[in-house]
Amino acid sequence: MSAAVEHSAASNTDAALSILLTAIAEALWDWNLLTGEVIFSSQYQQLLGYSDNQFGHHLDEWINRLHPDDAKPAMAHLRAHIDGHANLYQHEQRLLCKNGNWKWVRARGSIVARDSQGRPSRMLGLIAEINNEHQQQAKLNLKLSLSDAMLKNFSQHLPHSFFYQFQRFADGHFCFPYASVGVSTLFGLKPEQIKDDATALFQLIHPEDLEPLRQAIRSSASSLQNWRQEYRIMHGSEERWVMGDAHPEAMADGSVLWHGFLSDITEQKRIQKKLQDSDQQMQLIMRASNQGLFDFNVQTGRGTYSAEYARMLGFSPDDFPDAKKFWQFFWQESVHPDDIDTLRNAYQEHFSSHGKIEFKTEFRQKSKSGQWRWILSLGSVVEWDAQGRAVRMIGSNIDITERKNAEQAVRHQQELLSSSQANYKHLANELDILISNAPVGIMFVSDGTIIRANKTLAELCNFPDAKAMIGMKSTFLYQNEADYRAFAALVVPKLIADEAVELEWLVKAIDGKSFMARIAGRALPSQQYVRGAVWMIEDITQQKNMLDALRHSEQRLQRLMNSNLVGIAQGVEQARLIDVNTVFTQLCGYPRASLLGDANVWSLLLSEADLATFQQAYSELLGSGTTPAFEIMLKHLDGTMLPVLVGLNYLENSHSEWVMFMMDISERHRINQLKSEFISVVSHELRTPLTSIRGSLGLLEAGVGGVLPEKAQNLIKIAHKNSRRLVGLVNDILDMEKLASGKSNFKAERLDLVPLLEQAIEANHSYALALNVRLHLFHHPDHAWIKADPDRLMQVLANLLSNAAKFSPKGEAVRLQIHPRLEHEQLYYRVEVTDIGAGIPASFQARIFEPFSQADGTDTRQQGGTGLGLSITKTLVEKMHGHMGFVTAVDEGSTFWFQFPAEP
CATH class of the missing domain: 3.30.450.20 (PAS domain)
Structure with missing residues (x-):
């Protein structure tokens, strides 16, 4: 294989390895334990929702994303492996993603390098997501394809090399359990021919190299040290050089299994032989030829040179008719600037040693075409003056550019071979770690x-x-x-x-x-x-x-x-429906297919006002994840309107899919209407006679009809007190009816809570005084501006103050406070009314705002009341767009509060 072909194959191999290692880096982490630096692969960062380079390079990037419940066991597993108590670091943990969600991953890793003192210095591992089976399957497929690609790439890009497993049994039997297809190109044998018996391959080894090869194999098997050998094989009538490199592994059956790589180095050997021959020829030429000769006076700088020297640099003798100009060109322009000092030092060493140190140096000289040519300069001083100074020097300059290029080619071949072997070892190690740590x-x-x-x-x-x-x-x-x-x-x-x-x-x-x-x-x-x-x-x-x-x-x-008897609909973003049940279609009259997928379907089902109510509820769901039930009128396909109660909520573990429950409340509305009409009629019919009775009893109690006997006076007093309670009850019932039916009107005025509370305290002072209880405005800002109905708010305060006074021990004080509060970037003013009474029993707390609700027990019943006050109070606050609640502790008292958004 030529140098160019081998260089191309190695380059292709490097490219293939680069592609493979980049792909294998999926969810990979590489930790330098000595520096603390951690390299997180692109896939690792993307697995948690990050882009490239958004991670730092420190272990804290992992530690800070560990779930609090997983941090301690994860560190314990990691420490156990680093301390040598566990062969492998393996742990399932949750990591925080960029979007705030937790993702389950399985982390595996292993120490892959130690420093000279044996301390762990490098740890390599990977993470795999385990809460998504589709991603898990994709990773499995990727790992499979990468393993397949690795073997294919090496087989395709290294045709004159092959990977193998060579096994030597205790009885001296040899075989190749595995050999890549490159064995066919190198030895002319198919992998199947040497799988069980390696005799056919050993028969191709040069007889002079066979015994040294066997001895090297025996030595490697005995010491379990890496085997490395160069030897010749007979490829048909051609003799070729190969080099093998393998790592032995002792097997349970007593055999030794080598994992190795064999490559053809014939071309490298040929280049080395050619260099040796070329060097010998150059030595002969220098001894026998006078080409490239120079002769100059060291003290005057004048000299001569041969025509061959000029031609060697692409010049003709006519270019330098004067030898002086040639030597000026030599020192001022011709010698490479980086080599001038080297050349001068070589002259100086030869002169100062009086010729004992040979003058021999290499330097670059510019040719006529502008190219740099490598020159080997050999010479000697042949004349010295009386003071021992050099006078005349002769020598020869030889163009060694081709030799330099050949040396460079050899170095390049050696670098390529070393790189291929290093890459193979690195890849084999990485692949072994990947396979061993695979989940x-x-x-x-x-x-x-x-x-x-x-x-x-x-x-x-x-x-x-x-x-x-x-x-x-x-x-x-x-x-x-x-x-x-x-x-x-x-x-x-x-x-x-x-x-x-x-x-x-x-x-x-x-x-x-x-x-x-x-x-x-x-x-x-x-x-x-x-x-x-x-x-x-x-x-x-x-x-x-x-x-x-x-x-x-x-x-x-x-x-x-x-x-189900309730209409159910499932939807996604933009309030689009993706499924409805049969009851839902019956309620609206539309077929199922016409309801799905279109966000505009709500304009068919709801009026403009009800559509706004629905959209507000949907916005609350998106913002806070929940919304209270609400009533709207559903528009049937035939045009009739149907009152329905609607509940909206997200599906469990989802922030995009929601479910809606819709119940027909026509019957409830009819019954409520009958109830409201009945209460209204009865209350109005009772109010007139009760008012007359209360007035008459009041006159009798005041003595208008004359002085009554003491016994009659007490009976009149009791009757007058109960008539007042009956009138209050009727008024409360009428208020409840008005609030429920929406007949009450509310004003929205900008008002200051501070003077309003002072007025409420003054208005209820007499009532509290009669109970021997004080009302005290304890803490408040200078101003607390809100928007509400002042009359209704005074009614709210009267109910809360009278309740607090009733349940406070004699001689104690009811405390009022105003606090500014910031919730969800909105400023609120909260009013708190606190008593130090008996508190509210836990069994009654859930029903405290329901109409006609009173706690059981003598201590609460004896305070009187209808059980409507708190229900009316909470309804009034909410009608004015406020919120109301309470906190309580048994035997310590209760605090009832309401709050409204602050006005600028």
Whole structure:
């Protein structure tokens, strides 16, 4: 192979290796333990949603993204491997993605280098996503194709070289369990011919090199040191030189298995021989020829030169009719600037040693065409003066440009060979790490026999380790002979066609336990697929069970949707519907197909006002992830309007898919209407006579009818008090009815809460004083501007203050406070009314704002009241676009609060 061809092949090899290593770098991390620097591959960053170069190069990039629950065990596993307590770093963990989501990954890694003191210096590993089976399958396919590409690239780009496995048994028997197709080009033998017996190949080795080769193999087997040898082979009638390099591995059966690489170095040997011959010829020419001679006076600088010297540089003797001009050209223009000092030093050493140090130097000289030519200059001083100074020197200059080019070519060939060998060793090491640390089982099979397996496969198949699987027939994986034949019938045609195999199959471990596996495989590069194949095996039993459960769940959900009495719709972004049940179509009257996929369908189903209500609820869902139920009128296909109650929420673990429940509340509206009409009629009918009764009883109690007996006076007082309660109850019921029916009007005025609270305290002072309780505005800003109805807000404060006074012990104070609060970038003013009473029982807290609700027990019942006050108060606050709530502690008191957005 010529130098140019070998250079091209090596360049193609480097390119192929670069492509392969770049691809293998999928989700790869490389940690320098001495400097702390970590290289995260592009795929690693992209797996977490980042672009290239958005990661730094420090271990903190990984540590800061670890889930808090996973950080401690992850570090423990890592430390166990670094300290030598675990052969492999392996851990499943959650990493934080750029979008804020957590992603489950399986991390594996191993120490791959140590410093001179034996301390770990480099660790290499990868991560694989395990919560997405489609991505997992893609990675499996990629790893398979990369393994296949690696072998193919080397076979295609190194036609005069080949990879091999050479095995020497204890009885002296030799064979090549594996050899790439390059063995055919180099030895003229097919891989199958030397698979079981290497005699045919050894017969091609030159007789003079055979015994040294055997001795080197025996020495490597004994010491388990790398084997490296140059020897000759007979290729037909032609003698060729080859060089082998291999790493031995002791096997369980006592044999030694070498993993190696053999290349043709005939061309390199030929170039070396040519250089030796050329150098000898040059020595003869220098002794026998006077071409390129020079003769000059060292002290005057004058001299002569031969015509051949000028012609050697492309000049003719006529170009320098005066020898003085030639020597001026020599020193001022001809010698390369970088070589002038070297040339002068060579002269000086020869002169100062009085000729004992030979004058011999190489320098570059410019030719007439402007090219630089390498010159070998040899000479000697032949005349010295009385003081021992050099006077006359003669010598010859020889053009050695071709020799320099040949030397450069040899160096280049050696660099290419060294680079190819280094790349092979590096790639073999990287591939070994990748296979050993792969999260799926991997095995190489040749003629039905396992020749290599990784630890993951050994664990899946219940072997003690991967070495125990070497030499096993792969048929143990199948249920029986019929199962094996069925599998072969599916995969053999694809292997023959050099296609990837991918399928799911029930396989069996060595202990007889079966599991469902995802199997991917491909034939190794060879003339026939029976030479071997690489297989990846993953246990998917749990995934299959989960998928079956999911399928059954979806079927049950579909039956539930279609048998429900509530309309159900499922949607995605932009409020587009992707599914509805039968009840939903019945409620709106439209066929299912006309409702799906179009965001404008809501303009058909809702009025303009109800559409705005729906869009507001949908916006709240997008913003906060939840929204309260709301009522709208659904427009039927026939034009009728149907009142419905609507609930919206996201599907579990999703921020794009949502579900809507829609219930027909026509009957509820009819009953509420009847109730409202009944309450209105009854309340109005009661208010007039009750008002008269209260007034009359008040006059009697005041003594208008004369002085009453003490017993009658007490009865009148009780009757007057209860009449006032009845009037309050009727008023509360009317207020509730008005609020529920939407008949109450609310003003929206800009007001300051500080003076309003002071007015409320003054208005309720007498009531509190009668209970021996003080009202105190404890904390507030100078101003607190909001927008609300001042009359309604005074009603809210009256209810809260009277309740707090009723439930406060005598002699205590009810505290009022105003606090500014910032929520979701919006400023609010919160009013808090706090008592130090008995607190609200936990069993009653959920119902405290419901109408007619009162806590059980003598202590609360004896305070009186209708149970409507808090319900009315909360409704008033919400009608004014505020929020209300409470906090309480038993035996410590309660704080009721409401808040409104701040006004500028």
